[in-house]
Amino acid sequence: MRNSRVGRAAVNTATHHQSHGQYPSFGGGGTAPSGLRSKVPQRSGAEVSGSWIEQFADAPDVLKEQPEQKTIVCAGEVIIGGGEFVTMAGPCSVETERQLMETAEHVALAGARVLRGGAFKPRSSPYAFQGLGVEGLRLLARARAATGLAIVTEVMAADDAPLVAEYADILQIGSRNMENFALLEAAAQTGRPILLKRGMVATLADLLRSAQCIVSYGNPNVILCERGIRTFETATRNTFDISAIVVLNEICRLPVIADPSHAAGRRPLVPGLARAAVAAGADGMIVEVHPHPEQAWSDGEQSLTFAEFDDMMEDLAPWCELRALRSRAAEPVG
Numbered sequence: 001m002r003n004s005r006v007g008r009a010a011v012n013t014a015t016h017h018q019s020h021g022q023y024p025s026f027g028g029g030g031t032a033p034s035g036l037r038s039k040v041p042q043r044s045g046a047e048v049s050g051s052w053i054e055q056f057a058d059a060p061d062v063l064k065e066q067p068e069q070k071t072i073v074c075a076g077e078v079i080i081g082g083g084e085f086v087t088m089a090g091p092c093s094v095e096t097e098r099q100l101m102e103t104a105e106h107v108a109l110a111g112a113r114v115l116r117g118g119a120f121k122p123r124s125s126p127y128a129f130q131g132l133g134v135e136g137l138r139l140l141a142r143a144r145a146a147t148g149l150a151i152v153t154e155v156m157a158a159d160d161a162p163l164v165a166e167y168a169d170i171l172q173i174g175s176r177n178m179e180n181f182a183l184l185e186a187a188a189q190t191g192r193p194i195l196l197k198r199g200m201v202a203t204l205a206d207l208l209r210s211a212q213c214i215v216s217y218g219n220p221n222v223i224l225c226e227r228g229i230r231t232f233e234t235a236t237r238n239t240f241d242i243s244a245i246v247v248l249n250e251i252c253r254l255p256v257i258a259d260p261s262h263a264a265g266r267r268p269l270v271p272g273l274a275r276a277a278v279a280a281g282a283d284g285m286i287v288e289v290h291p292h293p294e295q296a297w298s299d300g301e302q303s304l305t306f307a308e309f310d311d312m313m314e315d316l317a318p319w320c321e322l323r324a325l326r327s328r329a330a331e332p333v334g
């Protein structure tokens with residue numbers, strides 16, 4: 001990892017955090033009060049946990065030097081991290097021309113700016129549908145031509161990166177590949193913006209280390225995605241880590257989007273998680289939509305119908321407006 005100027009600045013912040021009071025430690029700092037029950041000398045939290053920001057010292061080039069610092073990522077005409085809440089929507093997998101075109105036209109009319117759809121699919125089972133491959137990429141390009149939507153699609157193998165980059169405006173690195181460094185390098189070198197999904201058992205420090213790798217390979221256009229993590233909870237497919245959005249916005253300059261579909265795993269939960277993402281300050285979301293979710297070749301249980309997508313977008317509109325008002329108010333004047 002490069003030891004850049006930014007890196008030293010970040011580490012300095014960590015070293016002096018107590019005097020600046022900018023980044024509190026988990027333990028709360030301070031001296032433990034005397035007269036406690038335990039006979040063991042009590043240490044303050046600051047000594048035990050150390051600095052919070054030190055956890056992220058491996059990712060110096062993506063940490064903020066100032067609170068307002070933000071990387072703006074452009075994908076075609078779409079700006080991510082520029083204040084607008086950007087919706088990326090579409091099926092889990094590209095299945096047929098009709099399925100993709102209908103979905104693209106519908107989500108574009110309802111306000112989405114980017115079409116999602118997997119042509120190369122990472123599946124939990126090797127027996128499950130693995131995607132249409134190049135034919136899926138061709139269909140995505142056709143949908144872009146018809147609707148003007150930008151395209152985000154997953155790349156799974158380093159050798160495929162140049163091919164996928166010919167068709168996609170944003171390359172998605174899936175959860176299962178967050179730490180596949182050869183893939184990160186190949187994807188970074190295409191020059192396309194990268195949507196980096198958090199691994200399902202990855203800490204935020206792990207996520208930022210992978211983001212740092214992409215930046216170190218010469219590609220600063222990284223969008224982070226919170227898509228839920230594995231916990232003991234089984235009522236949802238994953239646990240949506242809302243604090244990840246808040247933490248990342250606090251410390252990291254990269255745009256952060258949410259994936260309420262893979263977090264929830266169930267259609268009725270998706271709009272509520274999307275609303276929480278807007279409120280937490282996400283720069284956008286990526287959400288699964290299908291003309292007939294019950295017939296979907298992958299992730300049907302969590303894919304919204306067109307009507308459900310429309311309702312969600314309508315429900316989110318006032319929250320997005322409020323968010324835009326707040327971010328305009330926070331802009332430095334003059």
Ligand code: PEP
Binds near residue numbers: 122173176262
């Ligand atoms: C997807 O976006 O379809 C996907 C497989 O997501 P994840 O990598 O987050 O599981």
Ligand code: MN
Binds near residue numbers: 299
């Ligand atoms: Mn999916």
